[in-house]
Amino acid sequence: MADAAAEIDRAGGGQSVVTFLRNNLREYGILIALVAIMAFFQFATGGILLRPVNLTNLILQNSYIVIMAVGMLLVIVSGHIDLSVGSVMGFVGAVAAVMIVQWQMNFVLAAILCLAVGAVIGAAQGYWIAYHKIPSFIVTLAGMLVFKGLSLWLLAGQSVGPFPPTFQLIASGFVPDFLGSGKPNMLSLVAGVALACLILFLAIRTRRREQAKGTVEEPFAFFAVKHGAIFIALVYMSWLMASFRGLPNVFIVMALLIAIYSFVANRMTIGRRIYAIGGNEKAAKLSGIRTERLVFLTFANMGMLAALAGLIFAARLNTATPKAGLGFELDVIAAVFIGGASMAGGVGTIVGAVIGAFIMGVMNNGMSILGIGIDYQQVIKGLVLLAAVIFDVYNKNKV
């Protein structure tokens, strides 16, 4: 048994699977945690969690948190925080309702205007934070109160709705299955399999390159298991989605945002600069990085994403209520920290934040299915956040 394990070690990179995992626990820990939590609820709910309809719901329910977590990650990496996103999201939903329902404005135009409103709100807060060095905690705390109040005023305390059906499609629509009859949804299946193949192909190509350069770190066994699992998971998920109604529109929006922002954060100079600002603002500034402008843009971007989340949320509920978005900022911030971002800035990944958001989402969903009261749900979520960050700090100090 031990010999067999050693055999695999030698076949792989320089280190054994266990050592590798231990050294990279920070990176994979969060993903493993998500899988474990999903497995637990799948078992505890007697298989309801991963039913096609529930899985689709899970994605729809969490889309706005995921979208805002993407923006929040950048804010937190730059060393700041935005407490206003929940209120801004609610406010933009209210603006959308007023424009579309009360003024009968064309919904595409209204959506564009709403995104602009969000960006302006973010920019206004970012202006004080970036150019006048007012702490972001305070500026966005003020923003949180202001926009909570403004949504109440705008909606005059009432719910406004319903939206026209075309607008509702943003949140509740599905991409039409132009590859088949829709039972099962061929588009979803094909897209899922294609994505799984693409990821596998890219991973193998990268590994080949590393092998050529002799910089392989990952043991082969680990590589094989990891990518095997990802492949199977993706195909299985797409099958599940296919057997319900296929790919939700929101899912496409979300996936695109994750891909784009990951690319921006990891591969673009602007991403490099944001990480540098969070890591050491003074050094970044003296390196010729326009720190003020970037912080300003980060907040403007956050405002725009909060507006997008607001539109999706309003469309999903089919009404704008003064209470929309209440407390969402906490879920979003929790997701980012669970995903491994550092309070001090400079550390964190988009993918981590998204996984963090899904950990929160799966727990919400799973606990609701199990009929656990909202009281205990809050307690458990709080403890999970604390545990995740303790784990992270412990891991960091171990090195």
Place this chain on the structure above:
Amino acid sequence: MDTILEMRGITKAFPGVKALDNVSLAVRRGEIHALVGENGAGKSTLMKVLSGVYPAGQYEGDIIFEGETKAFYGIEDSERDGIIIIHQELALVPLLSIAENIFLGNERARGGVIDWEETSRRTAELLARVGLKERPETKVAHLGIGKQQLVEIAKALSKEVRLLILDEPTSSLNESDSDVLLDLLKEFRAAGISSILISHKLNEIAKVADTITVLRDGTSVSTMDCSGGVQEDDVIRDMVGRPLADRYPPRKPKVGDTIFEVRNWTVRHPIDTHRNVVDRASLTLREGEVLGIAGLMGAGRTELAMSLFGRSYGTWVDGEAILRGQKVDLSTVPRAIDAGLAYATEDRKSYGLVLDQSIRRNVPLANLEAIADRGVVDRRRESEVAEDYRQRIRIRSSSIEQPTVNLSGGNQQKVVLSKWLFAGPDILILDEPTRGIDVGAKFEIYTIIRDLAAAGKSLIVISSELPELLGITDRLYVMNRGRIVGELPTADATQEKIMSMIIRSDRKAEGATHG
């Protein structure tokens, strides 16, 4: 003289590295024992073992203090026995008073209520002992770095110190402040307090040390008795493991025409807006020249340099900069970089590096466009650039992926230099480029400076170490109280001449205010 401390066969391993390998150290009672070695030689690790930062059980070997074998599990334990360590980075709370700082965590109190009278009285005594003429209630933030160092020592004295450990105490002090501190150590010696002095400045060690222990690569190489004088060359040879023929690389200056000129540059203090920190400073810089700016701490050298570099310090009031005969706009850092300026800071950790990030990420930071195509970073190019600099200027590290926080001071400085070299400047301002760096790495930095000048770059070197300026520059400006008070070719300069320029300008300034 008997032995107060003996460390026997100390071995301390970190994952993958043996930081200390069977190190022994014996300190006699009432002596000043200098501990020298290059960065990474294990000096700080040894002191952390001694002070209990690395608790007993995490290392091998014995610590025998005052004849007893000790097992320290934390700083509290070693402090209780009178072993006090003063770190390079001072641990004072700036917004608290001197008295509050001295008795922080050790308050003169009865039942939790602080006895301020007693605190003040004791503080005044301690301040008198260290020769610091300040009131106990003065906030530490208002003191210069030299005085803060004295407060740290007063704090150590408040704890009945028997063995005082000073880690690079003079690295950020100017000459006169350093002398005050060294004299104080001598007084302590007379009073029977032993000290361990960690320093890179061999001339200071020669002034005060009774014994020198040299560490290299985690082992104790030699212990020398200094009663017959110190042979600096021997010490350096033991530190670097090879004889060092020259402290400064030989060079043949090839100085061209004037490339950069500053006229009447004036800068106000950022908070105290009535004070001009830089007052009508003018200077010229020629192609291929290494220009030095000498002066005491607080003379306005760093402020002048940072203000030139995109107005990064204070408020610019007046003055112009002329590059190749044309007025040039240096009002923001990106503009200064575009104009061909670079400024390598004196404070690497706060202003130079993103410490959490790798060498690969830090090197291209000032010139990301060069490794990117339409805003997308070419990671292969990025790695090539970082690897190239890592090898070319020999950044000692496991790989370009190593976070800069784990590098030694000299190697951190090389990363900062790499960053600026990659930005491709014509004019480099190097602020204290060898502060806190060991002898071997200093030589490497000097070599880099020489090669840059030979390649036609123009350099301005700011340094508080006069021998260094005399060793590597072509021409010197002397700065004092925000003004340039003298200019002379290095060939004619001596330490005495420079100091007398400073003193003369002080007298003139005082005469002006009194008259």
